[in-house]
Structures are given as structure tokens and as C-alpha cells.
Amino acid sequence: MARRVLGPGQKRVSAGGVAADTVTVLWFVFALFPIVWMFLLSLKNNVQQTSTYFGFTPTWTNYLTVLGSKGEQLTSVDFKSAVLTSVLACAGATAVSLVVGIPAAYAAGRWKYKGSESLMFQMLSFRFAPELMVIVPLFVIYHYLHLFDTTVGLIWVLQLVTMPLVVWILRSYFQDLSPELEQAALLDGYTRVRAFFTVALPLVRPGIAAAALLAFIFAWNNYIFPLILTDSNATTVTVAVTKFLGGGGQAYYNLTAAAALLGVLPPLVLALCIQRYLVRGLSFGAVKS
């Protein structure tokens, strides 16, 4: 029996392909299930939050509570302000890290000098050290410098999170970039600074987008620094979400789920907006020789 001729874009169905697709779908279900579960939980009332699985009467009340004055009464924090603070602090921290980190990554990628590797590893060590190790001295310094409970203070401390990430990611991009391109520009009479801005920088733009997004997400998810170094004035989303948990026999898992899902939205929207750059950026180093 003759095999059917496939049209453009059509693929022959094989048992292996079906199995691979099935595994992929199952993996997606597994990976997304916690999000689905949180969403369902966020639609339940206080009684049904722990006594039902899928059969319940859905309500949007929890979202209204989180965003409204009732939520503020429960937590002593306006959740909307916490979201705004997180956006400002994380965007600010990412911006500072990019402004300082891109030249640092370029220098680290282009020049080797005595101690350059040690310097890079020292910077990476900020990511190794548990935050609790440095939190008490930071707390004292922040009080002395009047940075406690301020957005500026958050931007500063989040450099411990974002700066190593930006420098290490972008260094590999600059290393992968052929130095001949900049040398050609230098031969044409460009200064090193001009060659950096007009030749090297545009070529690593996807990498910058990827590093910026990752830095933003890591800053957004940070918990210990804002927990200890802020109060109600500069509370971030991660800290505000936990305030809905309740205590002393009164647990509000439904409110916590609603707050957590609302808190995920800004980085999710950002990731979707620059998804194109992100995919290019993350695969950038992989395809370079």
C-alpha cells in the first residue's frame, strides 16, 4: 500500500511522537497544577478553603478583600502600594545593576588581569552566602544611614541579588562576541568607549534583555531583605503576601493564594512582553562559537 504524500508543514504521526507529546502534556499538567490549585483556592470562601477540592461555590471576594480596605485592616499594609513598591524597587535595582554591571561585565569579558577571576568569584559569592548571615549587620547599617524602610534602601540591598547575576550572565555574552568587530572599529578611529557603545552593546541586546528580566524576577522574589529591612512604608509583595496567612487558629489560605497570584502578575506580564528577546538572549551564548 502506497504511503500518503504529506503536504507542506505536515508530519507523519509516529508512536514515538505521540508518546513524546503525551509526556510533554503530562509534564505541563504537573508543572502548572500548583498554579491551578492556587487559583481554585483563591476562589473559595473561609469554610470551603480547607474542606473542598474541586466542588465549591466560586467567589471573587478574596481578590476584592486583598485589594481593598479590608485587606489593609488585616495586614496593616495596602497591597496595591506593596505591588508598586516592588515594581519601583525591582526596576530600580535592575536599572542600577545594568548601568554598573554592563561595563563591569564588558571589562571582565575582555581583559584578564591579576585577580580578575577572584574578583568575579567574590561577586558570585554574594549569591552563595545565606542572606541571614549578613542581615544583622545590614540592619544596623541601614538604621545608621536612615535607609531602613525606604525604597532606595531596597534598591541598594537588592544589588546583592541582581548585580552578580547581571555581571556573570553578560560577561559570557561579551566573551562570546568576536573581539575582531571592536578591533575593526578601533582601526576605523573609534575610541574604546565608542566601540563599546556602538559595536559591542547593540550585539548583546538580547543578552541584556534576558539578564534584566532574570534580575528583575530574582529581585521580585527576594524575601529576607525586605522582611528585615522594611516595615509598612516599603513592604514588598513577597512580604505582604505572607501577612494574609493569619495566625492563632485563623488561617486565610484563600486570601494568601489570591494575593500570591496577584503578586505574580507584574513579572509574568513583563516576561510575556519581552519573551522574544528572552528566548533569543538565553540561546545567544549557546550558538556562538
Added chain:
Amino acid sequence: MAPPPTSGMSRRSLLRGLGAAGVAAAAAPALAGCVVESAGSAGAGSGSAANEVTGAFDWKRAKGTTIRILQTPHPYQQSFAPLLKEFTELTGITVVPELVAEADYFTKLNTELAGGAGTHDVFMTGAYFIWQYGPPGWMEDLYPWVQNSSATSAEYDFEDIYEGLRTSTRWDFKTGSPLGFGGQWAIPWGFETNVVAYNKALFDKRKIKPAETFDDLIQLAHDLTDRKNNRYGIAFRGSKSWATVHPGFMTQFTREGGKDFTVSGGKLTAAMNSPAAVDFTKKWAELAKASGPSAWPTYDYPQCTMDLGNGVAAMVYDADSATYPKNKPGASKEAGHLGWHTGPAGKDGSYATNLWTWSLAMNSASKHKLAAWLFIQWATGKQAMSKAVKQGAFADPTRKSVFDGSFKQTLGAFPGYLETFEKVIGSTKIQFTPEKQFFDVAESWAVGLQQIYSGADAKSTLDKVAATATKAVKG
């Protein structure tokens, strides 16, 4: 939004704080275990700032001051939140509350106190935490404030607070000394006795009553366990935490004749491996296995009370204040169906009960001590507590007059709650021996309990726990 705190730290105090911070950081990762000399003053006895307050008592004496209070979300805090404006009207003091989730509350508080910055003037604390935060001088001794009639209203009536509670927050920090002597490091604000809450509707339906002896409790829990229908007899805590041994376990342990330490000549020797203790602990672990939740080693009070509220657990041996909210209309599936009982008496008829009290303490590094004391005095006073209790979620008030007054009026549909409370309150106190390594000792005890649950020999396991505990308190 709260105004940012002002910092009046000098270079010297910064350096002192950093020194303390360095030691505290070296003691990480268990920040909650840090005990370092603080930048703040101990504030005890003759050097107390309370002595500077003279003249007639006046609520308006600290008018215009702003104080910051550190709290964790709790029915006590929620009941008082609407009343804060009344305090401001009474005193002219502005209160800025800061809430921190219970799981991270003591991490934040520990950092705050170790840093010695005095950011928060007043904070919520449990009595056990005094044994750690008091010795380094992080807490203000409130006894001179209570005693000073210029700083304390004549109507305050400190003795109205239950004796077991007043003594639970008082200690001289000397190894081997009992509670009730030395500084008054916190004023009890709300508290809980550890008793049995049960599904009364289920008990009535099956025409059974709560158990009066521990052996009967074991049998009753066994009879009520029906794994096929997702029902089990009794829930109590089992996680790897100090908090596992302090509620139901320590209550029944004490009633059955167990002691954590024996004291001789100011020296402590662990006694959780005595024959009575081994016998009880073995039975407790077997009870958890036969009639407890299947995920018992992960259970804390929210899971226990959740199972009671959902009708999965027939009984819970834990804080009365944690089971109390589950009986409020609309709060759980079994709301309105719950009842309370003392739990089994000991062989000698003992109703010894362990307690937990959320208390209000003053940061010794506070720069607004008078205002802070006025707040503590107001919040633990008769009038404000009585109003807070009327909100319907404040269990249990620490004042006898408030319990007998407003609180009893809120207890109409809570069968057995009042009777249970009145039966155990005389024997309710902290049943642990105060010592500075409490959290390490209690956690290793909980680990031992988990090992016995998993099949380890009770005697040899508790021998190891006791040896570790004796060594820890010597250090």
C-alpha cells in the same frame, strides 16, 4: 502609610551594634537562637527609666510621641486594631503597628533586638522567648514601671492578671531558679491553656463522652479512628519543632508525673528519660501512630485545628484559643459542633496544664519608653481588654475580671469551654523548667519523639535526648 522611623544612633552605638551583629551573624543560621550582648541597656532595677517618671499619673504625659509596635497576625492583634485610635485619643500617642507573618516573626524580632536600633518600641512575645531575649539585656524590666504610681494608673490592678501568667513572664535568669522571681519582662496580653477540643456532635451521636484517664483517651481515639472514611481519633502536633512538645504533650506529660529537668544545687539534670516519662512518651507516640493523622510528623497547630474543623479529626489536644475560632459560625464545616474538655487527669487527679501567652514587652533600646509603657498598660488594662474581648475572637483574656465579665458573655455556644477553663486555670502555668537553651532542648526532644514514632526504642532514644539536654544547659 507609616512614617519612617527616626534613627538617633551615635557612631559608638553603631559600632557596639555591629559588634553584637557580628556575633549574632556568627551564630546563624538559627537566628532565633542568637543570644548576644545588646546595644540596648538592660533597664532593670534602680537604673530603670521608670524612675525618671514622677508626679501625678497622667495618660497625656507622652502626648505627641509616635511609637512603633511589632506584632504577628493573631485574633488578639485583630481585636485590638480597631481600638488603637481610642488609645491615641486617650494619650495623644500615635501607634504605628507592623505585622509580620508568624513563621518569620521571631526572625525579624531577633534581628531587631540584636541590632539594638530600637526601631520598634513594643513587641509581642511568648514567655519562652524571654529566656533568650532577657539575659542579653534586650528587654526592659517592666516591674519598676508597674510599681511606679506616677507611671501606672491606680486602676491598673496588676494582680487581676492570673497568677500563673504573671509568674510565667518573670524570671531572674539564674539557672535553676523558678519563674516568678526577678524582673517582669513582659505583661501577659492573651493566653491559651492546652486542653482537648472535640467534635461534640459526633460524640453525642455515638453517645460517648471525653476520656477522663490517659488510657481511656488512647482507647477512645482508637475507637474513633476510621481510616477508610478519612477519620481519625486525635490530632496533636508532631513536627520537628520546639512547639511540638509544649502544648498537649507537655500538659499530659506533666499530669502523668513527667518532668523535663530536676534541679539540685542550682544544677539542672534532664529527666525526660525517667521511667514515668519513658512510659508516657512511648504511649504518646503509639497514640499518634494508631489514632493520629497519617502525616503526623509534619503536623503543627493549623493542620490539627483544620482537621477538627473539617470533621476529619474527632479530637484535638492543643491550645483552646486555636480551636476556639473553628466553632464560630461560618468559620469551619464543624462550626457549632465543637466542645471542650480538660483532657485526662493524671493518676493523682492532677490537671497540671501548660500555657502559652502572647505578651507585650518593651524593647530596652526604645527611645520612647514612657509612651511604650503607657501603650502596654492600656492594652493589658481592664477597659481595653474588655472591649477587645467583645469583638468575639479574643480567647483567652489574661485578666480574671475580664474573663468573668465580658468573655463569659461571648461563650454561649461553646459547650464545656468555661467549665474546662475553670477546672484547669488553677494548675495552669509554664510546666517547663526555665533555661536559656530551651529551644534547642525542646527541638531535640521533638526529634526524639519523631524517632520513637518511627519505631526507635523509647528508653534509649530518650536517654540520648536527656544526655544532650543536660550537656546543653551546662554549657
